[in-house]
Amino acid sequence: MYASSPSAPRPRRRLAALGVLIFALLAAGCADSAGDGAVWQSGAGGGSTGSPVPAGTAQSGQPGKAEKTITLTATGDVIMGNAPNRLPANGGKGFFDDVKAALKGDLVMGNLEEPLTVDTGAGKCGPTPKNCFQFRAPPGYAAHLRAAGFQLLNQANNHGYDYGQQGYENTQSALEAHGLKHTGAPGEITVVDVKGVKVAVLGFSSYPWSNSLTDLDAAKKVVSMATGMADVVVVQVHMGAEGADRTRVKPGTEMFFGENRGDPIRFSHAVIDAGADLVVGHGPHVLRGMEVYRGRLIAYSLGNFAGGGKSLNSSGRLGWGGVLKVSVTADGSFVEGQFTSTAMNGVGRPAIDSQDRGLGLVKQVSKSDFPKTGARFDADGRISPPGA
Numbered sequence: 001m002y003a004s005s006p007s008a009p010r011p012r013r014r015l016a017a018l019g020v021l022i023f024a025l026l027a028a029g030c031a032d033s034a035g036d037g038a039v040w041q042s043g044a045g046g047g048s049t050g051s052p053v054p055a056g057t058a059q060s061g062q063p064g065k066a067e068k069t070i071t072l073t074a075t076g077d078v079i080m081g082n083a084p085n086r087l088p089a090n091g092g093k094g095f096f097d098d099v100k101a102a103l104k105g106d107l108v109m110g111n112l113e114e115p116l117t118v119d120t121g122a123g124k125c126g127p128t129p130k131n132c133f134q135f136r137a138p139p140g141y142a143a144h145l146r147a148a149g150f151q152l153l154n155q156a157n158n159h160g161y162d163y164g165q166q167g168y169e170n171t172q173s174a175l176e177a178h179g180l181k182h183t184g185a186p187g188e189i190t191v192v193d194v195k196g197v198k199v200a201v202l203g204f205s206s207y208p209w210s211n212s213l214t215d216l217d218a219a220k221k222v223v224s225m226a227t228g229m230a231d232v233v234v235v236q237v238h239m240g241a242e243g244a245d246r247t248r249v250k251p252g253t254e255m256f257f258g259e260n261r262g263d264p265i266r267f268s269h270a271v272i273d274a275g276a277d278l279v280v281g282h283g284p285h286v287l288r289g290m291e292v293y294r295g296r297l298i299a300y301s302l303g304n305f306a307g308g309g310k311s312l313n314s315s316g317r318l319g320w321g322g323v324l325k326v327s328v329t330a331d332g333s334f335v336e337g338q339f340t341s342t343a344m345n346g347v348g349r350p351a352i353d354s355q356d357r358g359l360g361l362v363k364q365v366s367k368s369d370f371p372k373t374g375a376r377f378d379a380d381g382r383i384s385p386p387g388a
Contacts, residue, residue, distance in 0.1 A: 067330040070194050072234060073105030074324045076282040076302030077113040078153075079311040079348070080137045080144060084119075086309030088347065092141050095308060096148030098351040102323045102340045103149040107194045109201065110305065111236065111282045112153040112182075115160070115167040116142055116174040122164035131257070134162040135311055139174035146178045152192065156184030156203030156210030157238040157283065168209060183236065184210045189226045197330045200230035204267075205238040205283075206260055213239055213262040220274035227275035232332045235276045238283040239264045240301060244318050246284040247361065249300045249369045268298045277332030280324070286317050287358050289366035290339075290375040292385040297334055297375060299324055303358065307348035314344040320358040321350065326383075337375070337383030356381070 080095055081087035088095050096103070114135035125132035145153065153175055161168055175182050183190035184203025188211070191200045202222060204211045212218050226233045240246065241256040254261045261283065268279045272293055279298040281288065288300035303321040304312050312318070321342045327335040341358035342350050359381050366374035376384045 068195060068197065069327050069329055069335050070107070070197050070199070070232070071105045071325055071327045072199070072232075072278060073103055073108040074236075074280045074299070074302060074326075075103070075110045075305040075342075076287075076321050077157075077285065077304050077312065078110045078145075078306045079113045079135055079308055080141050080306060081308035081348075082114070082311045083136045083138055086311065087137070088308045088349065092137075092144045092308070095144050095306070095349060098349070099323065099342055100148050102342070102352060105149075105325055107151055107192060107199055108149050109152045109154065109234070109236065109280065110145070110150050111157060111238065111280075111302075112145075112155060112171070113157055113159050114311075115163050115171045117163050117167040117170035120163045120166045120170070122166065124162050124164075133159075135159055136163055136167070137308075139170060139177075142174040142178040142180060145175075146180055150180065152181040152183065152190065152201055154184050154201075154203040154236040154238075155182055156205040156207075156236060158205065158207060160184065160205075160207065161209050165209075186211055187222060189222065189229060191230050194232075197232060198230040199232045199234060200226040201234045201236060202226055203236045203238075204271075206262055210238075213237060213267055214260055216267065216270045219267065220270055223271045223274040223276050231330050232278075232328055233276045235268075235271050235279045237262075237267065237271075237279060237281050239267060239281055240284040240288070242283065242285050244286060244316055247286050247288055247317065247365050249288050249365070264300055268300070269293055272296045272298070277328060277334075278326055285312065287320055287322065287361050287365075289362060289369045290383070291366070291370045291373045292334070292375055293373060295334055295385070296332070297326055297337060297383070304344060305342060306350045307344055310346075310348055312344070312348055314346065314348060317357075317361060319344045320353065320361065322358045322362070334385065339377065339381040339383060341381070 116139045123134050125134045172182050181190050183201045189200050204213045206213045239262040241254040251265050253263045277296050281300045284301045285304050287303035291298045305321040323340040325338040341353040341356045343353040363377045
């Protein structure tokens, strides 16, 4: 059904020079704005911040070589508020305090579901919107992301261009001004040094301002290019139809308001076949199951993490999200994982969910949707491959 079978060999890492395909700033801490070609954002943004997931070591394919383990942390959709009238109290200061401890990891990523910009006058919804939603937070709110522990934000989603190209570029400038990396533009491959391991992060969606979710040949090509630039490749992808009833993952293309939101299973398998080591999904605004394919974890949706200013519906399962931690070796092999349930309060601020409702849902749908390949979860949210 898919491009290659689970037993097919995965692409080898290619560390050869990429010549003119890369226009790069190689000095630590530098970051380029998105362009039409491949972008290498190199820097020390992924330094260790500690992790509750045990590190450990694993053997690589080279006999006798012990590989270090790094922990990658990810969340689903992040909206801090909607300017000018629906912003959190106290200017957003402390917005993430209740989840800050859970976010700790060696590389902390989130899906930024809004531009950080002044009003550019190019809001996509116009003066009388109907079934149209646009979001915006002040550029200074990048400081709140940094204070929470985020290090890299994905812009490949349906709200990345809510205020046009200028708003998109303003967002990149705001993130860079606070030492944060970004990814998601067409051809953009963001490489971060994480404890001596090069990690490439790419963003995909069904919109023209990102790598294409629906063109699988193009997706595999850019992922393959990333394997030549880094030891570990992470795919951030905004995929799937939206709604409280969209927790299930089934084969086939998902449509939403006439938009092709991709075939989540086919896409995720294809990018792993091309060399990706972790797929982090978001977009449906609800949690979905997790699958282990060819030894790599796929999180089909991490749900809503934050919806400040009541920007996102927090009723029922729409208010549930989570923090995913995945520990991998330097060659991308899965070691272990952890899922921590979160929930938004009445004004969209995230907190740890003591009822573990998100974990319960993810366990249920992982088993139902992927009876043979679904990830397994214990009562504390620890993740292991099927059969482990």
